[in-house]
Amino acid sequence: MNKLFYPAVFHKAEEGGFWISFPDFPECLTEGDDMQEAYEMAVEALGLVLTGRAEEKEEIPKPTEVDQITVDNGVLVIVEFDMMEYQRKHNSRAVKKTLSIPEWLNDAAIKAGVNFSQVLQEALMEKVK
Numbered sequence: 863m864n865k866l867f868y869p870a871v872f873h874k875a876e877e878g879g880f881w882i883s884f885p886d887f888p889e890c891l892t893e894g895d896d897m898q899e900a901y902e903m904a905v906e907a908l909g910l911v912l913t914g915r916a917e918e919k920e921e922i923p924k925p926t927e928v929d930q931i932t933v934d935n936g937v938l939v940i941v942e943f944d945m946m947e948y949q950r951k952h953n954s955r956a957v958k959k960t961l962s963i964p965e966w967l968n969d970a971a972i973k974a975g976v977n978f979s980q981v982l983q984e985a986l987m988e989k990v991k
Contacts, residue, residue: 866943868925870904873936886923887911904941909948
């Protein structure tokens with residue numbers, strides 16, 4: 863569940879800009895002064911609702927097929943959401959981990975000036991992609 867794509871409806875606001883709704887998430891509404899800001903706000907709003915539901919262990923619905931959505935007053939836009947990027951941006955608090963490695967490997971790594979935390983982070987990032 864790294865990249866998700868959900869339909870959103872961008873409505874022209876009377877006072878200018880756009881307000882955005884998501885057919886799959888009726889509680890998710892946002893707005894922006896122009897198309898770029900509206901899209902960026904839509905990504906953030908979608909991130910909040912998806913991570914909120916995940917934290918509460920609520921169901922995350924499959925995106926509705928675009929041909930199943932009727933848009934009377936607005937434009938249908940597909941919003942891309944990258945869960946890993948969102949977590950990287952909003953949840954980068956360091957967490958201490960204890961681990962064990964062979965003594966010879968520890969000695970060799972120290973001698974080589976290896977940054978253990980960096981190596982572990984890089985290896986984990988490669989593993990979870």
